[in-house]
Amino acid sequence: MTTDTQRLQTELGDLKARLKRQGESLEFLQIISKTFVSLSLNDKSAICDTFNSMVSSFMDARKSATLLLSTDGDGYDVVSRQGVSDPKELSGSEANEVWRWVISERIARFVDGEDLRSRSPSLFEIFPDGFACVPIDIREQPVGLIVLADKVNGTEFSGEGLEFMSAAAGIVAVTLTNAESHAIQEGLIKSVEQQAKEAQRVAQEREQALEELDRKLEIIERQRFAIQELSTPVLQLWDNVLALPVIGVVDTRRSAEIMERLLAEITEKQVRFVILDITGVEVVDTRTADHFIKVIKAAELLGSTCILTGIRPAVAQTLIEIGVDLSSISTLRNMQEGLKECLRRMRDLNSNDVEEI
Amino acid sequence: MTEISDTFRIPIIKLHDKLIVSIQMALSDRLVMQLKDDITTRIERVNITGLIIDVSGIDVMDSYISRALRDMGLIARLMGVRTVISGLDPMIAMTLVEMGLDLKGVSAALNLETAIELLDRKPAKTRGKGAAA
Amino acid sequence: MSDTRQQILEILGGHMSAILARSVLSLSISWSKVDPNRLRPGDDNRLLAELEKGCRLYVRDDTLRQTCMEQMQTLLTINGHTLPPPEEPPRLTRVPVLGESDIVDARGIGRLVCNKLGFSGAMQIKVATAISELARNIVQYADKGEITITTLNGNRRGIEVVARDEGPGIADISLVMSDRYNSRTGMGIGLKGTRNLMDEFDLKSTPGKGTEIRVRKYMD
Incomplete structure (x- = not known):
């Protein structure tokens, strides 16, 4: 009985902790989305940077990295990182193999150290305890991933943590999409503005040319008069x-x-x-x-x-x-x-x- | 406008053998006629050889005035007196020419001084028109 | 009165050759239609603007040109302010012509109006001479009549003179205006002369009723 009660009490404590933890996650996610909205970030790297630092601090991860599919689509570029010294190690062909593998799962997951060692010794050196990762999907297509590793208290990444990461990745994806369309919009506006400016410049140039012409004509007229004046000397x-x-x-x-x-x-x-x-x-x-x-x-x-x-x-x-x-x-x-x-x-x-x- | 009394006459000055008339006002027809009479009378009375009419103060010279001046010159010539008109304003000269008027029979001088010089010389003999202009 | 023209020439002459200075000045006068010796308020600026354009052609150095312009500005401002503001000539002036003495008055008034309008000396004399002819015409042929002097302020500034009388009229206008006609008193010469002096000449006459001669002279 006592053991049962103790067990139940422990479970209850766990549940309470989890509930509290989830509440915190939710609150944090809200903060993230608000932050993104209020910052109205339009630059991909800035979005990823902000996100990376927020998520890693929330998850107590010492090491973190956000990677996005490179423009040629062949590999992944490191857009933001924390606690990882050299970005090259994260974007080598070996690493890219690993990223493609984890992304293909389309869910947040944890890769343990042993598993990693067999796949990529170089990544294993960076993440000896393995890492948690989540793909960033835009319109059902994976465009990148977030990698977190080395929790401060040495604990492993729990299911809740992965859920949180999924949610956060969703927010990042939305923000990135917005940024993209915003960039397109911005681009359009810019090009329209550019065109307007160009038109204005051309108009101004024409006006100047006309003024110049007028001035020259006037000088010619005056010189003609002066010549006439001079051509009748007494x-x-x-x-x-x-x-x-x-x-x-x-x-x-x-x-x-x-x-x-x-x-x-x-x-x-x-x-x-x-x-x-x-x-x-x-x-x-x-x-x-x-x-x-x-x-x-x-x-x-x-x-x-x-x-x-x-x-x-x-x-x-x-x-x-x-x-x-x-x-x-x-x-x-x-x-x-x-x-x-x-x-x-x-x-x-x-x-x-x-x-x- | 300077008011000139009805009895005003343009003064005629005798200097040695010349008569000098200086017109320094707007000429009315009465003044012109009066001047013509006065000059004729003076030429008859005094022994002179030249007449200078200085017109530097004249306001305009219309057909009547220019004709009168020409007449004075012609009358004087008949009486043995040469006439020189001096000091004509360039704008008035231009106006005269544009109107098609002239002062034939009268000599012209730039100023009173040259007019006197001109009269002091011997009278011109009959010269070829072309050369004398 | 001191000759402003000469003073301007002296200033300009300090920066360019005498012949160029004369050219710049006469150019500016003709462009601005301002007589430096008879400055009205506002004239100084108009003349200065033209002078500056002229100086720009011949005084390349900015500082020198500025000095030159300042000298002329001082001169024109001082000379300009010693004159009273211009009197606008009346738009319409009627001069009754009742006798020989009115001829002098009529042409004097005409000249005054032209002067106030800003006609050049030559133009003033031409208009005055024409008025003299028209007035004399009235005195000699119709005893009395009237001369109206109207200023023209439309596209072309100028003056219109109309001479009206209720005299015997002219029977054959073309004869009077022909080269052959030369009346005892010189009317033909006077009217032909007037036509030559003016820009527009219009003669209407009805025998027994009277004559109306309308002439115009423009500033430009």
Whole structure:
């Protein structure tokens, strides 16, 4: 009776301990899943690391490792480890054989030291007391495993421990799946973002190119204007002699500008003679000719004599053909002749003559 | 706008053998006619050989004023006096040319000084039009 | 008044050749449509902006260019502030033409309006001359009439002058405006001259009722 009572009491104590232990496991699993959710880990190795340290500490295992199927599918990579010095020993061909074997069972199990010694001496050296392991299944496919060994108090891995490991592996699997889909999602988002950025960059580049083009066009426009400005210099050739070499196309606007500028210069510098040199003018039409005549007449109204020089043969021909009357205007071969004439007239002026309009 | 009284006359100054008229105001038609009469009278009374009309202060020169100035020059010439117009504003000169107006028969000078110089020289003989412009 | 143009040229001349300086200045003036000697509020900045563009072409060194710009800014600010703010010209001005003395008034008012609008000196004289012709036309042929000066603020800034009278009218407009016609008083010359000076010229006349001449001159 006493023995029975004692036995029952022991059993009850065991049961209570187991119950307590299971409660703890459950609580721990909840903590794990919460941790994963709150950490929102998306990196496989980070997930496995966290999991590995949690499970090993809960199971009081000194040695632990989490392995995942390598990308080529040939073997297993060590993603996380504790208490195992060299990861290479865990991922050699011999070790891989063992992992494939334990995973094929598809359940959490314990491999004892003797069994291990016969299968892999190198693994036996790491785990002389054997190890407990559990496969990680994603969509019914084993993608890796968790290995725990060397319990702190020297005890063996119980059935409860293996159950706990199974549950934990389930959580890891779910987390990994989430991470994977999250990664895909993330990837998609990233690629969309990338595309958007790229599009924005292209748009920006275009805009910059356009701005640059605008700026260049403006510079060209300004330079054109500057060249035009510079191409009509009013030169003081001599005392009382201004020269205006006209180069290029003379349109209405430009001729008005030339006219205003020349007349202003005459008044400002008070010069008696102006040489209007049109060697640089290739084309003359009625209007251009008319403008030249106007400039000359206006200059004369101010009291300055204007001489037209450098009429090209083609221009002279055109002028006669279109019937422009330049008979009232002094015309000379070139600027030198023009200057000579001015000097001669100045001499005349100083001696006697009076010019009449 | 400067108010000019109805009896105002543009002063005509005699300097040696010249008459100098300096117009420093907007010319009304009355002033123009008055000036024409005054100049003619003065030329008749005093012995001069040249007339200088300085227009540096004129506001505009329309067809009437330019015609009047030309007339003054022509009248003076008939009476043996040469006329020089001086100090025309370049913008007014341009306007005249664009309107198709001219001051034929009157010489032009850049300023009063050159106008005097111009008149002090011997009168021009009949010269070839082409060379003299 | 001191010549701001000259002062700007001196500053620019310290950084580039004289001919380039002139080019940059005249370029900037023509671009900004600002007369440095008649600065209105805001003009200084517009002119400076253009000057800077010009300087960018010829003054490569950033520090030098900045110094140059600062000098010009100081100059323009000082010169700009000595002038009173611009008076907007009235949109419409009526000048009755009742006698010969009104001709001078009419062209004087026209010139003033052009000046306030910012017309160049040459343009002011052209408009004033045209008004003088139109007013004289009224005095000589219709005794009295009216000249209306309207500022144009649309796409093209400018001025419109309308001369109206209830005189005898012109029987043959094309004859009056032809090269052959030359009236005793020079009306043909005056009207043809006006047409040459203005950008737009429109003459309407009904014998016995009167004449209306409408002319326009634009700023650009």
